[in-house]
Amino acid sequence: MTGDDAEELAVEQALALVGGRNQARDRADGPMRGRADDQARGRADDRTGDQAGDQMPHNQNPGEPADPHPTPYATPSPPAPALPWDRARTVAARAGRSGPLAVVRLPLDRALGHVLAEPLAALTDLPSFDTSAMDGWAVAGPGPWTYEEGVSLLAGVAESPAAARLPDGTAVRIATGARTPADTTAVIRSEHAHVDEARGLLSTRRPLVTGQDIRPRGQECRSGDQLVPAGTVVTPAVLGLAAAAGYDALPAVSRPRVDVLVLGDELLAAGLPHDGLIRDALGPMLGPWLRALGAEVSGPRRLGDDSEALREALTSSDADVIITTGGTASGPVDHVHPVLAALGAELLVDGVAVRPGHPMLLARLSPDGPHLVGLPGNPLAAVSGLLTLAEPLLAGLAGRPAQDAYRALVHADVPGHPHDTRLVPVVHRAGRAGGRDHVAPLRYNGPAMLRGIAAADGLAVVPAGGVRSGTEVEILDLPWAPATPWTEGCFT
Numbered sequence: 001m002t003g004d005d006a007e008e009l010a011v012e013q014a015l016a017l018v019g020g021r022n023q024a025r026d027r028a029d030g031p032m033r034g035r036a037d038d039q040a041r042g043r044a045d046d047r048t049g050d051q052a053g054d055q056m057p058h059n060q061n062p063g064e065p066a067d068p069h070p071t072p073y074a075t076p077s078p079p080a081p082a083l084p085w086d087r088a089r090t091v092a093a094r095a096g097r098s099g100p101l102a103v104v105r106l107p108l109d110r111a112l113g114h115v116l117a118e119p120l121a122a123l124t125d126l127p128s129f130d131t132s133a134m135d136g137w138a139v140a141g142p143g144p145w146t147y148e149e150g151v152s153l154l155a156g157v158a159e160s161p162a163a164a165r166l167p168d169g170t171a172v173r174i175a176t177g178a179r180t181p182a183d184t185t186a187v188i189r190s191e192h193a194h195v196d197e198a199r200g201l202l203s204t205r206r207p208l209v210t211g212q213d214i215r216p217r218g219q220e221c222r223s224g225d226q227l228v229p230a231g232t233v234v235t236p237a238v239l240g241l242a243a244a245a246g247y248d249a250l251p252a253v254s255r256p257r258v259d260v261l262v263l264g265d266e267l268l269a270a271g272l273p274h275d276g277l278i279r280d281a282l283g284p285m286l287g288p289w290l291r292a293l294g295a296e297v298s299g300p301r302r303l304g305d306d307s308e309a310l311r312e313a314l315t316s317s318d319a320d321v322i323i324t325t326g327g328t329a330s331g332p333v334d335h336v337h338p339v340l341a342a343l344g345a346e347l348l349v350d351g352v353a354v355r356p357g358h359p360m361l362l363a364r365l366s367p368d369g370p371h372l373v374g375l376p377g378n379p380l381a382a383v384s385g386l387l388t389l390a391e392p393l394l395a396g397l398a399g400r401p402a403q404d405a406y407r408a409l410v411h412a413d414v415p416g417h418p419h420d421t422r423l424v425p426v427v428h429r430a431g432r433a434g435g436r437d438h439v440a441p442l443r444y445n446g447p448a449m450l451r452g453i454a455a456a457d458g459l460a461v462v463p464a465g466g467v468r469s470g471t472e473v474e475i476l477d478l479p480w481a482p483a484t485p486w487t488e489g490c491f492t
């Protein structure tokens with residue numbers, strides 16, 4: 001175990017202590033959200049690297065983009081408290097929706113995963129003609145029916161005289177998908193038909209219902225009907241529907257372009273950690289994660305702790321969103337705030353009351369310029385920032401709604417931070433033996449750890465003070481498949 005890990009576990013224990021005390025008191029007094037006793041809170045704050053979070057030298061936190069007098073960096077003012085977690089998500093979502101959507105027409109084979117910029121209106125009736133649903137016989141009027149030997153109506157075969165009309169008392173062989181002749185009463189499936197070849201007569205073994213096994217023109221939609229609304233993500237099924245409805249290309253919202261800038265002189269791009277240097281865990285993680293959120297991602301670019309390189313990268317970027325990692329706090333080489341200040345950026349969110357990840361920030365470099373999401377360097381804190389700020393921002397820019405947190409039962413007591421929201425990696429589990437489906441919190445959820453989140457399929461949003469086993473918490477899903485078999489090793 002590294003020193004960091006030991007420290008994180010100490011943090012967990014301190015948090016658990018606070019939670020435990022709360023629980024003990026709350027069992028007598030009521031809900032777990034109650035104030036932790038001062039002594040416990042003080043100690044937890046020291047150990048959690050809560051680092052007296054409220055005293056962190058934040059710049060001001062001007063609030064929402066809609067604010068008519070946004071406060072630029074340069075204006076001195078007292079530090080503002082960190083934004084509540086759900087409010088930060090709302091601000092980020094609003095920032096993403098603040099401009100017009102960039103719309104492109106994409107051929108079907110390039111549209112997968114994009115968001116529809118307009119409703120998908122049918123360009124044709126579906127089906128576009130009355131169609132046989134079965135292989136068998138098209139018949140007109142009551143039976144038995146005469147038929148012409150050797151004549152068949154096939155799918156996709158251009159009009160034949162036999163398809164034109166079907167006089168009463170006659171039948172014609174027909175294949176699934178073929179156009180039914182005008183005046184067809186019904187289709188008889190081949191297995192329900194009796195053919196008397198000697199007499200040249202067809203009869204049915206089942207009662208005949210008018211219209212049976214005919215798909216009438218327009219059964220699924222009429223030309224112009226809205227098939228799916230704007231904002232729908234183009235899935236393989238939507239591609240199929242669009243093709244069926246006559247589309248060769250789709251009006252789609254351009255994917256937001258994201259530059260990823262990884263800060264930190266201590267980071268290695270390959271090999272084993274050595275001499276105080278560590279592997280960059282965020283560069284390899286963020287690109288695929290952001291792509292899963294619908295972005296087009298370049299990089300990562302590793303800039304070290306070089307304020308001039310950061311400034312140059314920010315001013316030369318033509319991306320819609322720049323994501324930085326590390327350098328958000330107030331250490332000697334934490335350059336994000338000073339560089340944003342020098343550029344006159346507008347801070348939309350400067351610190352969020354969430355653990356891990358509280359130094360995360362959202363800024364706009366200029367009124368028409370890119371947004372910047374500053375993710376803290378601790379890897380799980382970066383994930384927290386990704387889901388709190390980047391996900392709703394990108395959803396807005398891509399024209400889709402931000403992920404809705406939903407509620408699920410949690411299967412264990414989850415200690416809370418004394419006054420901030422906690423995001424805790426969880427895995428969904430099916431209820432066994434009549435039990436209900438629930439989520440189980442995972443261990444190794446310290447700010448510097450990725451072991452828990454790597455086994456998770458969601459993050460539980462744990463309110464200040466924690467929650468007891470059996471209560472409901474909000475869940476944010478991670479954009480990939482359920483947990484792997486070795487998840488068990490991470491359970492608390």
Ligand SMILES: Nc1nc2c(c(=O)[nH]1)N[C@H]1C(S)=C(S)[C@@H](COP(=O)(O)OP(=O)(O)OC[C@H]3O[C@@H](n4cnc5c(N)ncnc54)[C@H](O)[C@@H]3O)O[C@H]1N2
Nearest residue numbers: 051056264279280281282326327328329334376377378381
């Ligand atoms: N005086 C205070 N110090 C700190 C506070 C605070 O409130 N007051 N908050 C702490 C918290 S919480 C966090 S989170 C970090 C955020 O710091 P930065 O965003 O400036 O990140 P760094 O200092 O650059 O790095 C923090 C930590 O993470 C490691 N790291 C950075 N990048 C990566 C990467 N790409 N892959 C893996 N690990 C990475 C880095 O080596 C550090 O260990 O600030 C605290 N300090």
Ligand code: MOO
Nearest residue numbers: 356357358381447
């Ligand atoms: O706890 Mo920090 O907030 O690791 O991100």
